Amino acid sequence: xxxxxxxxxxxxxxxxxxxxxxxxxxxxxxxxxxxxxxxxxxxxxxxxxxxxxxxxxxxxxxxxxxxxxxxxxxxxxxxxxxxxxxxxxxxxxxxxxxxxxxxxxxxxxxxxxxxxxxxxxxxxxxxxxxxxxxxxxxxxxxxxxxxxxxxxxxxxxxxxxxxxxxxxxxxxxxxxxxxxxxxxxxxxxxxxxxxxxxxxxxxxxxxxxxxxxxxxxxxxxxxxxxxxxxxxxxxxxxxxxxxxxxxxxxxxxxxxxxxxxxxxxxxxxxxxxxxxxxxxxxxxxxxxxxxxxxxxxxxxxxxxxxxxxxxxxxxxxxxxxxxxxxxxxxxxxxxxxxxxxxxxxxxxxxxxxxxxxxxxxxxxxxxxxxxxxxxxxxxxxxxxxxxxxxxxxxxxxxxxxxxxxxxxxxxxxxxxxxxxxxxxxxxxxxxxxxxxxxxxxxxxxxxxxxxxxxxxxxxxxx
Amino acid sequence: xxxxxxxxxxxxxxxxxxxxxxxxxxxxxxxxxxxxxxxxxxxxxxxxxxxxxxxxxxxxxxxxxxxxxxxxxxxxxxxxxxxxxxxxxxxxxxxxxxxxxxxxxxxxxxxxxxxxxxxxxxxxxxxxxxxxxxxxxxxxxxxxxxxxxxxxxxxxxxxxxxxxxxxxxxxxxxxxxxxxxxxxxxxxxxxxxxxxxxxxxxxxxxxxxxxxxxxxxxxxxxxxxxxxxxxxxxxxxxxxxxxxxxxxxxxxxxxxxxxxxxxxxxxxxxxxxxxxxxxxxxxxxxxxxxxxxxxxxxxxxxxxxxxxxxxxxxxxxxxxxxxxxxxxxxxxxxxxxxxxxxxxxxxxxxxxxxxxxxxxxxxxxxxxxxxxxxxxxxxxxxxxxxxxxxxxxxxxxxxxxxxxxxxxxxxxxxxxxxxxxxxxxxxxxxxxxxxxxxxxxxxxxxxxxxxxxxxxxxxxxx
Numbered sequence: 057x058x059x060x061x062x063x064x065x066x067x068x069x070x071x072x073x074x075x076x077x078x079x080x081x082x083x084x085x086x087x088x089x090x091x092x093x094x095x096x097x098x099x100x101x102x103x104x105x106x107x108x109x110x111x112x113x114x115x116x117x118x119x120x121x122x123x124x125x126x127x128x129x130x131x132x133x134x135x136x137x138x139x140x141x142x143x144x145x146x147x148x149x150x151x152x153x154x155x156x157x158x159x160x161x162x163x164x165x166x167x168x169x170x171x172x173x174x175x176x177x178x179x180x181x182x183x184x185x186x187x188x189x190x191x192x193x194x195x196x197x198x199x200x201x202x203x204x205x206x207x208x209x210x211x212x213x214x215x216x217x218x219x220x221x222x223x224x225x226x227x228x229x230x231x232x233x234x235x236x237x238x239x240x241x242x243x244x245x246x247x248x249x250x251x252x253x254x255x256x257x258x259x260x261x262x263x264x265x266x267x268x269x270x271x272x273x274x275x276x277x278x279x280x281x282x283x284x285x286x287x288x289x290x291x292x293x294x295x296x297x298x299x300x301x302x303x304x305x306x307x308x309x310x311x312x313x314x315x316x317x318x319x320x321x322x323x324x325x326x327x328x329x330x331x332x333x334x335x336x337x338x339x340x341x342x343x344x345x346x347x348x349x350x351x352x353x354x355x356x357x358x359x360x361x362x363x364x365x366x367x368x369x370x371x372x373x374x375x376x377x378x379x380x381x382x383x384x385x386x387x388x389x390x391x392x393x394x395x396x397x398x399x400x401x402x403x404x405x406x407x408x409x410x411x412x413x414x415x416x417x418x419x420x421x422x423x424x425x426x427x428x429x430x431x432x433x434x435x436x437x438x439x440x441x442x443x444x445x446x447x448x449x450x451x452x453x454x455x456x457x458x459x460x461x462x463x464x465x466x467x468x469x470x471x472x473x474x475x476x477x478x479x480x481x482x483x484x485x486x487x488x489x490x491x492x493x494x495x496x497x498x499x500x501x502x503x504x505x506x507x508x509x510x511x512x513x514x515x516x517x518x
Numbered sequence: 519x520x521x522x523x524x525x526x527x528x529x530x531x532x533x534x535x536x537x538x539x540x541x542x543x544x545x546x547x548x549x550x551x552x553x554x555x556x557x558x559x560x561x562x563x564x565x566x567x568x569x570x571x572x573x574x575x576x577x578x579x580x581x582x583x584x585x586x587x588x589x590x591x592x593x594x595x596x597x598x599x600x601x602x603x604x605x606x607x608x609x610x611x612x613x614x615x616x617x618x619x620x621x622x623x624x625x626x627x628x629x630x631x632x633x634x635x636x637x638x639x640x641x642x643x644x645x646x647x648x649x650x651x652x653x654x655x656x657x658x659x660x661x662x663x664x665x666x667x668x669x670x671x672x673x674x675x676x677x678x679x680x681x682x683x684x685x686x687x688x689x690x691x692x693x694x695x696x697x698x699x700x701x702x703x704x705x706x707x708x709x710x711x712x713x714x715x716x717x718x719x720x721x722x723x724x725x726x727x728x729x730x731x732x733x734x735x736x737x738x739x740x741x742x743x744x745x746x747x748x749x750x751x752x753x754x755x756x757x758x759x760x761x762x763x764x765x766x767x768x769x770x771x772x773x774x775x776x777x778x779x780x781x782x783x784x785x786x787x788x789x790x791x792x793x794x795x796x797x798x799x800x801x802x803x804x805x806x807x808x809x810x811x812x813x814x815x816x817x818x819x820x821x822x823x824x825x826x827x828x829x830x831x832x833x834x835x836x837x838x839x840x841x842x843x844x845x846x847x848x849x850x851x852x853x854x855x856x857x858x859x860x861x862x863x864x865x866x867x868x869x870x871x872x873x874x875x876x877x878x879x880x881x882x883x884x885x886x887x888x889x890x891x892x893x894x895x896x897x898x899x900x901x902x903x904x905x906x907x908x909x910x911x912x913x914x915x916x917x918x919x920x921x922x923x924x925x926x927x928x929x930x931x932x933x934x935x936x937x938x939x940x941x942x943x944x945x946x947x948x949x950x951x952x953x954x955x956x957x958x959x960x961x962x963x964x965x966x967x968x969x970x971x972x973x974x975x976x977x978x979x980x
Contacts, residue, residue, distance in 0.1 A: 094836025150840055157736075174653075193955045221839045262742065264839045273803035274619075275954040279924030280853055281720065282824035283766070283809030284799065289827035291763060297759030300752060304745070337746065341735035345743030362744035365751035366842050371829035372850060377726045377887035378612055379852050379925075380828050380953055387751075388834060390841050392744055416806035425839035462741030463841075465750025481714035491842050492737040 058206050058514040066510045069201040074503055077193045078167075078176075080110065081502065084147070084185050085165040085178040091126055091148035092219035093179035100126040100215045103147045107213055108374055110192065114199055116211070123223040126215030128342070130231070133195075133209040138437070139516050140208040142237035142476065144246060144457065144466055145429035146217035149180035150491045157493035167499065174499035183490035186481055186497035187243040188213065188360030190505030197510055210237055214466070217244075220264060220426035221465055228473045239439045240470045241512075243505075245482030248329065248456050252446035255440065257433040258358055258459035258466055261393035264425030266297070267410055268386040271418050275371075276381040285416045288385035289370040299363050304348045306363040306391075308405045314396040318359050326354050327445050329456065339487060356458030361402075362392040388425070392463060414495045415424035428465030432476050438518060446515035450508045481496050481512065520668055520976040528972045531663040532655070536965055539655045540629075540638075542572065546609070546647050547627040547640040553588055553610035556680035562588040562677045565609045568676055569955075572654065576661055581809065588677030595657075595671040601901070601978050602670040604699035604938065606928055607650030607706060608679035611642035612953045616799070619955035629961065636961035645952035648959035649705040649944055651677065652967030659972055668979035672699055676801070676928070679706075682726065683927055684886035690935045701901045702932045707944030710918050715909035715970065717902065718942035719895040720820055720921035721809060721929055724730075725864050726887030729757070729872055730848040733795040733880050737833075738843040748879045750847035751832040757875045758849055761825050763773035766809045767827040769854075770867045776858040780821050788816050789919065801949060820921030822856040823864075850887070861889035890927030895939050901978060905941050908977035912970045915917065943974065 059484040070077075089103040090096040104120035104127040111118035111131040118131035126148065160166050165178035176186065191211075198205050212235060214224050223371025228235060248254040271286040301307050318326075333353040337343055347356040356362075372378035391402050403424070410420055433440070447455035460480070470476040483505035489495045532539075551565040552558040566582035566589040573580035573593040580593035588610065614624040622628050627640035638648060653673075660667050674697060676686050692696060708918035710716040733748040763769050780788075795815040799805055809818040818824075832847025834840035865886070872882055892933050895902070922942070932938040945967035951957045 093836060094839065106616065151834065151836060153834075153836070154737075204777065218840070262741075262841070264841075266839070270633055271804065274951065275616075276802060277924065277953045278824070278826040279724075279854060279922075280819070280948070280952075281802070282826045282852075282923060283818040283822060284807050284815045285804055286804065286806070286808040287826055289789055289830045290758065293755040293758035293827065293830065296752065296755035340738060340743070340747065342747055342879045343750070345746050346748040346877065346879070353746045356745040357742070360745060362740070364740040364744045364749055364841075365755065365833065365842060366740055366840060367833035367835045367844075368751045368755065368847065369831045369835040371827065372613070372615075373829045373831040373848075374555065374613060374615070376613075377728070377850055377852075378554065378680075378828060378953065379724070379726070379826075381826060382829075385836075388839055390740055390744075390839075392741060415808065417804045417808070460737065460741070461744060466714070489743075491734065491739045491840065 061203060062516050063511060066197050066201040067507055069197040070506050070510060073197065073200070077189070077506060078502070079406070081176070081186060081189050082165045084189065085180055086163055088163050089148045090151050090173045090217065091216050097126065099147055104129050104215055107147055111211065114196055123227050125223040128215070128224065128227050129213040130209065131211040133205055136208045136224055139239070140206055140210065140237040141239055141241050141516060142215070142235060143191050143209060143211045143241045145191065145242070146184045146190065147183070148184070148215040148218050150218050154493065155325065159494055170496070175496040176499060176502065177494060177496045182484045182488035183495065184217070184244050185503055187505065189483060190483060191243050191509050192243070193395055193506045194509030194513060197506065198513065206513050210235070222426065224466060225469050225473065227261065228469055234472055235474055237476060237502050240476045240478040241289060242464060242467060242478055242480045243482050244464055245480045246484045246486060247482070248458055250251050250485065251451065252453055253451045253455040254458045255444060255447070255455060256460045257383050258395070259431050259480065260461060260463050261397065261399060261428045261430040262463035262465060263391040263399045263408055263427045264388070265403065266386060266388045266423035266425055267292070268384055268421040268423070269418055270384040272381070272383050274474060275383050278379040278381045281381055285381050286415055286416065287381045289382060291418050292368065292370060292385040292387050295410055296365050296368065300415060304346060306361065308402070308409055310405055311361065314398065315394055316396055318355055336486070337353055357461035359394055361394050361397060364390055365410050366390050367420060368498060380447040392461065393430045395430045395432050397430065399429055403427060426465065428463060429468050431468045431471060433479070437477060440479060442515040442518055443481060446512035447481065447508055450504060450511050481508070483508065520979050524664060525973060525976050528659050528663040531659040532968050535659065535662070539651070541942065541969060543648060543651050543681055544627045546651065547642055548625055550625050551677065552611045552613050553678050555613060559588065562610060566591050566677055568891060569609055572848050573673065576658055585689050587685040588679070588685065589606070589843070590689050591673065591675040594671040595667055598670045600669055602699070603698040603701055603703050603978065604697060605653050605671060605673045605703045606675070607653065608676045609644045609650065609854060610677040610680050611647070612680050614641050616955065621956055628851070632958070637958040638964065639958045641957055643957055643959040644946045644950035645957065646679065646706050648964055648966065649946060652945060652964060653703070653705050653971050655968045656971030656975060658977065659968065668975050682935060683785070684888065686928060687931050687935065690931055694935055697936055699938060700719055702938045702940040704926060704929060704940055704942045705944050706926055707922055707942045708946045708948060709944070710920055711915065712947065714915055715913045715917040716920045717906060717909070717917060717970060718920050718922045718932070720857070721942065722923060722925050723859065723890045723927055723930065724893040724925035724927060725853040725855065725861045725863060725889045726730040726850070727865065727868055728850045728887060729754070730885070732846040734843070734845050737845050740841040740843045743843055747843050748877055750841045750880065751844060752757060753877060753880050754830065754832060754847040754849050757872055758827050758830065760875060765811050768823065770864070770871055772867055773823065774865070776860065777823060777856055778858055780817055784936035785864070819923035821856055823856050824853055828852055854923065855892050857892045857894050859892065861891055865889060883916070888927065890925060891930050893930045893933060899939065902941060904977040904980055905943060905974050908974035909943065909970055912973045913967060914978070945970065
């Protein structure tokens with residue numbers, strides 16, 4: 057039973073320690089832990105070691121555990137009665153290109169002002185180093201103010217979330233006994249809006265595929281071979297173009313077979329959220345939803361699968377012009393899945409489609425970039441209600457339950473491998489520009505994020 | 519009147535001077551005159567200066583003349599009665615990417631062996647530095663052996679052939695009086711096969727276009743914005759896919775309106791050339807013509823227009839995966855034109871088509887990369903017959919008249935601005951890998967190319 061006095065004491069500790077908390081975040085943000093690029097492997101190790109060192113200092117039994125890829129940091133607080141939580145976040149970050157669009161060095165964090173609010177600008181400020189540290193700094197405040205944590209806490213912090221995360225599921229399987237807990241907590245999501253805290257209970261899954269189409273055994277001169285030679289640029293474009301119908305839907309056979317229509321209850325609940333489609337798209341200078349017609353943007357984002365072309369390259373792409381027919385061209389394509397869809401089935405349908413689109417003389421290589429099903433958290437558990445209460449206390453506004461367009465594959469693995477439900481609690485905002493130049497995290501997100509976790513941990517101890 | 523004795527004396531000079539001719543070619547090949555990339559502007563100037571110096575040494579009144587881009591080298595031999603030829607070639611080269619596919623440094627020329635033949639390997643060895651020097655070295659041999667050239671020779675050597683060549687036509691207009699001659703000679707084409715010399719009398723024109731499609735004002739997370747936000751990768755792919763029909767033809771409205779069917783005479787003549795479609799495609803590991811159905815490959819290459827995608831890029835294209843919806847994506851597209859087609863009309867049709875394919879929220883920027891009509895040389899002139907005779911003498915085989923799939927825009931400008939017909943005489947081979955890694959020029963092409971020009975210049979003096 058956590059008293060209001062105790063909570064206030066811990067919150068006061070957070071407020072007084074904020075500058076030190078920020079200094080620690082800046083230390084972590086300076087580490088270039090880009091997981092998808094092998095050139096940054098040593099930086100990923102460095103980030104894992106940095107976190108391990110911090111957690112050890114807080115009394116955790118912590119270690120950066122090796123995998124065939126980047127390390128997984130696992131830490132356990134002392135055994136104690138009551139709820140046992142397993143906290144998850146990731147220390148790796150997205151690449152920073154196009155670097156020319158950053159106003160400041162992505163790995164030299166800065167406090168700036170934007171629309172009258174203080175923001176922390178750096179790659180990973182929001183996704184996910186800032187979010188990760190809100191939890192760790194909350195643990196630090198509990199320790200400093202009371203000498204102990206209100207519940208038993210374990211942490212599992214990965215370094216491959218932005219690069220397919222293939223090594224985590226085997227790691228979890230190999231260490232399933234050690235990682236057992238009562239509930240998983242994940243900090244990698246948004247608040248509903250600037251004043252409304254939220255817990256996400258629906259997450260889309262992801263299938264990532266890369267295709268490399270090859271024709272001639274070398275680049276050709278388009279004057280000497282044009283018309284006569286198959287052009288991989290054209291073939292890739294034809295494949296990509298054929299994936300989406302004019303009405304915005306995905307054309308893969310069977311793509312929507314396992315997709316349930318939104319229940320009237322959820323439809324009503326989401327309508328009540330007052331989502332402003334115009335403002336959502338307007339924030340990035342868009343005005344017209346590009347997805348399936350006759351479905352709200354919120355439904356498109358939370359409850360419908362997608363097919364998006366994340367990358368495409370072939371031939372001469374430098375300055376000027378080169379009249380070449382390239383030997384190969386490639387595309388990176390991702391599908392977001394909703395509840396009921398099987399990643400294996402979607403991947404197979406995609407590959408069969410691509411094969412069917414190959415003209416003579418062309419071959420294709422497939423590269424798999426992660427696959428995970430969507431997940432839904434039961435909306436009626438006691439721990440969920442306790443966590444909502446903690447958030448509501450901090451923000452003086454009823455915390456809401458939402459879906460999310462993004463994919464956090466580990467949530468499905470928590471359920472499958474460890475039998476754990478997950479509470480997704482995050483403090484990011486839609487304008488954080490995650491995965492984009494000038495990524496930021498509001499100073500308020502960081503400060504009140506730490507305070508929120510103080511309260512949620514306290515509430516889970518009830 | 520040139521005697522056989524004189525010709526033999528000059529040819530003997532060529533044979534004895536071959537090593538020195540090669541050394542000079544290697545000097546020129548070491549200069550990185552990539553015209554399309556502004557980073558190599560000084561190297562283009564260096565190449566122009568090198569050539570000017572060589573020509574001055576041969577008694578030409580030569581200068582590297584400034585343009586808004588790279589210099590044009592103009593040189594005039596002493597006035598003399600009889601035929602006056604204007605020789606054209608280009609000293610600029612294509613970019614060298616992908617550099618990883620070169621077996622040796624593209625700017626460190628090497629003599630190697632391939633299929634029992636000696637080859638010169640370097641960027642520009644064939645296109646067009648090697649070909650250019652066959653003519654200059656022939657002039658050198660004439661000077662050394664006889665003290666003079668058999669006809670009056672002027673040269674115009676440009677540095678922007680590989681990058682759109684926008685500055686040459688205004689230069690020719692501004693200097694039209696000075697550049698007048700009786701016939702233009704161009705050395706930038708192939709022999710018909712390894713033993714058969716040829717003069718090209720049909721060249722395709724070129725329209726080069728680049729499109730940059732923009733949607734949101736920044737890169738977006740495909741989980742948070744997928745479906746809802748327009749994806750420029752998808753839009754560019756749709757545009758590209760829509761350009762070619764399933765039967766291999768180009769779909770632009772009016773594209774074939776001004777294209778004449780091949781005459782029965784030419785059809786018969788070309789059939790007699792014994793072109794081996796299987797061997798042509800097989801040389802680059804292809805087997806099935808990709809262009810318009812029911813037309814021979816030779817007709818596709820020489821007498822039909824093309825639409826080819828030379829470059830395409832958008833989103834994340836590095837190692838691994840990044841779930842991004844890019845703010846923009848682009849493609850570089852070229853159309854080869856045949857006789858009768860208007861470059862302006864084709865460009866306008868393309869731009870109208872692209873505009874028609876733009877969904878809401880997307881805008882497009884067009885970048886023009888050169889435009890030139892196709893050209894046809896009258897096949898019955900006296901100078902053409904004399905030149906064919908010179909080539910026939912050197913190769914002991916009847917020289918043939920051919921078409922070419924490539925575009926040499928300057929040929930159209932010679933006609934339009936200077937009123938000159940052009941004889942396209944070259945010694946390159948289909949396997950020279952021009953515009954590709956490991957570009958080469960056969961040592962035989964270089965040696966007998968010089969000898970051929972010795973004979974052609976002699977024949978033109980008849």
